[in-house]
Amino acid sequence: MSSDxxxxxxFAGEEYKWGFVTDIEADTVPPGLDEDVIRQxxxxxGEPQFxxxxxxxxxxxxxxxxxxxxxxxxxxxxxxQAVSYYSAPKKxxxxxxxxxVDPKLLETxxxxxxxxxxxKRLAGVAVDAVFDSVSVATTYREELAKxxxxxxxxxxxxxxxxELIQKYxxxxxxxxxxxxxxxxxxxxxxxSFVYIPKGVRCPLELSTYFRINAQNTGQFERTLIIAxxxxxxSYLEGCTAPMRDENQLHAAVVELIALEDAQIKYxxxxxxxxxxxxxxxxxxxxxxxxxxxxxxxxxxxxxxVETGSSITWKYPSCILKGDNSVGEFYSVxxxxxxxxxxxxxxxxxxxxxxxxxxxxxxxxAGEGQNSYRGLVKIMKSADGARNFSQCDSMLMGDRCGAHTxxxxxxxxxxxxxxxxxxxxxxxxxxxxxxxxxxxSTEDAVSMIVHGFCKEVFKELPMEFAIExxxxxxxxxxxxxx
Amino acid sequence: MSLLEIRNLQAxxxxxxxKDILRGLDLTINKGEVHAIMGPNGSGKSTLSYILGGxxxxxITGGEVQYEGKDLLEMDPEERAREGVFLAxxxxxELPGVNGTYFLRTxxxxxxxxxxxxxxxxxxxxxxxxxxxxLLDLDPSLLNRAVNEGFSGGEKKxxxxxxxxxxxxxxxxxxxxxxxxxxxxxxxxxxxxNRLKSEQNAVLLITxxxxxxxxxxxxxxxxLVQGRIVKSGGxxxxxxxEEKGYQWVRDxxxxxxxx
Numbered sequence: 001m002s003s004d005x006x007x008x009x010x011f012a013g014e015e016y017k018w019g020f021v022t023d024i025e026a027d028t029v030p031p032g033l034d035e036d037v038i039r040q041x042x043x044x045x046g047e048p049q050f051x052x053x054x055x056x057x058x059x060x061x062x063x064x065x066x067x068x069x070x071x072x073x074x075x076x077x078x079x080x081q082a083v084s085y086y087s088a089p090k091k092x093x094x095x096x097x098x099x100x101v102d103p104k105l106l107e108t109x110x111x112x113x114x115x116x117x118x119x120k121r122l123a124g125v126a127v128d129a130v131f132d133s134v135s136v137a138t139t140y141r142e143e144l145a146k147x148x149x150x151x152x153x154x155x156x157x158x159x160x161x162x163e164l165i166q167k168y169x170x171x172x173x174x175x176x177x178x179x180x181x182x183x184x185x186x187x188x189x190x191x192s193f194v195y196i197p198k199g200v201r202c203p204l205e206l207s208t209y210f211r212i213n214a215q216n217t218g219q220f221e222r223t224l225i226i227a228x229x230x231x232x233x234s235y236l237e238g239c240t241a242p243m244r245d246e247n248q249l250h251a252a253v254v255e256l257i258a259l260e261d262a263q264i265k266y267x268x269x270x271x272x273x274x275x276x277x278x279x280x281x282x283x284x285x286x287x288x289x290x291x292x293x294x295x296x297x298x299x300x301x302x303x304x305v306e307t308g309s310s311i312t313w314k315y316p317s318c319i320l321k322g323d324n325s326v327g328e329f330y331s332v333x334x335x336x337x338x339x340x341x342x343x344x345x346x347x348x349x350x351x352x353x354x355x356x357x358x359x360x361x362x363x364x365a366g367e368g369q370n371s372y373r374g375l376v377k378i379m380k381s382a383d384g385a386r387n388f389s390q391c392d393s394m395l396m397g398d399r400c401g402a403h404t405x406x407x408x409x410x411x412x413x414x415x416x417x418x419x420x421x422x423x424x425x426x427x428x429x430x431x432x433x434x435x436x437x438x439x440s441t442e443d444a445v446s447m448i449v450h451g452f453c454k455e456v457f458k459e460l461p462m463e464f465a466i467e468x469x470x471x472x473x474x475x476x477x478x479x480x481x
Numbered sequence: 482m483s484l485l486e487i488r489n490l491q492a493x494x495x496x497x498x499x500k501d502i503l504r505g506l507d508l509t510i511n512k513g514e515v516h517a518i519m520g521p522n523g524s525g526k527s528t529l530s531y532i533l534g535g536x537x538x539x540x541i542t543g544g545e546v547q548y549e550g551k552d553l554l555e556m557d558p559e560e561r562a563r564e565g566v567f568l569a570x571x572x573x574x575e576l577p578g579v580n581g582t583y584f585l586r587t588x589x590x591x592x593x594x595x596x597x598x599x600x601x602x603x604x605x606x607x608x609x610x611x612x613x614x615x616l617l618d619l620d621p622s623l624l625n626r627a628v629n630e631g632f633s634g635g636e637k638k639x640x641x642x643x644x645x646x647x648x649x650x651x652x653x654x655x656x657x658x659x660x661x662x663x664x665x666x667x668x669x670x671x672x673x674x675n676r677l678k679s680e681q682n683a684v685l686l687i688t689x690x691x692x693x694x695x696x697x698x699x700x701x702x703x704x705l706v707q708g709r710i711v712k713s714g715g716x717x718x719x720x721x722x723e724e725k726g727y728q729w730v731r732d733x734x735x736x737x738x739x740x
Contacts, residue, residue, distance in 0.1 A: 437562055
């Protein structure tokens, strides 16, 4: 036990590799939030009137809302007036060509291992990169355009495809949805926009890489993905941030819309800075993600690997409106040191014969607190709806915690809902068995944890699965018992 | 130099004062030899195998163990394994979701690295598995599954033997490998051990019953009673024991102690 704990401690002590800061001139609005700041953001972005109106509506609503405190997390009050709501690299990048992007930015993304440059096209991933508040580059646009696919920054979409934005923005997560979603609606600065036309299978994995760099800024991005009838898209999202002593706020909103027979696969590797061993610093990740299976036989699949952030408050959900539509949620959430995660999903069954699958793997180490919170709701109209949920928790050491809060509401007697939950510890006998075959304790721990997460990792695209595996090993350096 | 030399070994469970499980055990094993340790329940058989494997939770209160002239008890379990000590578990542990091939390749590469060799290529490893599985008449598809997860008792034991074949230990300790096996599985496992036996390695069989010794013929049989070897002999000792029961050696041991 003692030697395993030590190994875990060493594991946990591993430094956060992505904690560097890029020295780049930024155009940052002073901290504080009022209608003027929102007007300023909107005008900096040259937005049409409908966007400003929407923002102000959200802001006024937000003023009347209270920060939610039902999650099983603990943090000091956030001063929303101390946050800067807009920061952009000063040399406004021309999106037409990568050559015009500040080389320092490119260097940063290179450090992060993102294949931004066109020459790296073999990697086969189209990338949109959001640095602080602004999207700096989107690769592969021409190739995607051949298929009629739109993949651009949210700001561009507002300019170039206002009809799509007006139609879908807030259609899944309305500005009134919750405190953080309302705040995001008021102040969001950029994000990604994807539209896949009817019958098109997107030939590339689309990817957005989020990076918080500037100090005292919040990041509020917004992602909107629309998969038209019979289309398919796989979308990846990655995130990192520098190591800073103070906490930084990240309140994003992601909306997915799948029309008839369309499929969206959304994968996240969340690796925001988790804070140090004493729990100092780190990102507050308060995110609203929701998908609408609007059409019959549509499918939305969320896969997330959450290893970073000091606090995670996140419930990627599916509204299964179309008949025979399918919702999936696969999650690995790891909390180490003093990290806290309250994460899970909501599956709302409205259409007939809708099915949902939830597989959640929580790993707690150090003094981490890990909660699964999930709602399965079968509405009256959802004849023949089915859900299967599996929530497994793994504990490492004796100072961490795992919690499960499942909510099940069934209003239709033909529904079938199954819930399975397990809690396990990495056994000393498992470690000894590996040791006795010559395998070191570090490798044994990482192997056993990976085995535990396997069902989720197999849902990730290949390169992401490898990254996830490595990330997990690093994040764990310091945690089983 | 002997491969393994145990001298006056005394040990107890950590924190259990005054109650040694091993109470002065002596045993010498040379390369090319097969030894069997037999004994009634609670005599210390499994404790001995765990202590040799390096499991935590035991306190050595006296004596020493030399392995190839080195202090075995000073080594971490993984170091012992890399030096060629293999313990086939009485109850092989399940590792849910951990692929058997990946597990075994990691193990083999740890051993190879320790010997200053390069990691084995994936292709060569597949070939090695096929060869060994064929030699032992085992189904290599065991390794496509998660390690021991959902295996029957027989499959678990066969998997241990397959791992042993790949890792090629110098000292193989088989802890009650016969328990829970039907006669067919027992034959396959025993036959595997016989085929792996050579002048370069040694086998220590730990068993409750004589049955296994019909298939793996030992050079030496030792009877363990109350943490001590009270009688040693050739393979015929096992038969005698089977006939007369453990009470016979207990009486024998008491007579010895009295004298």
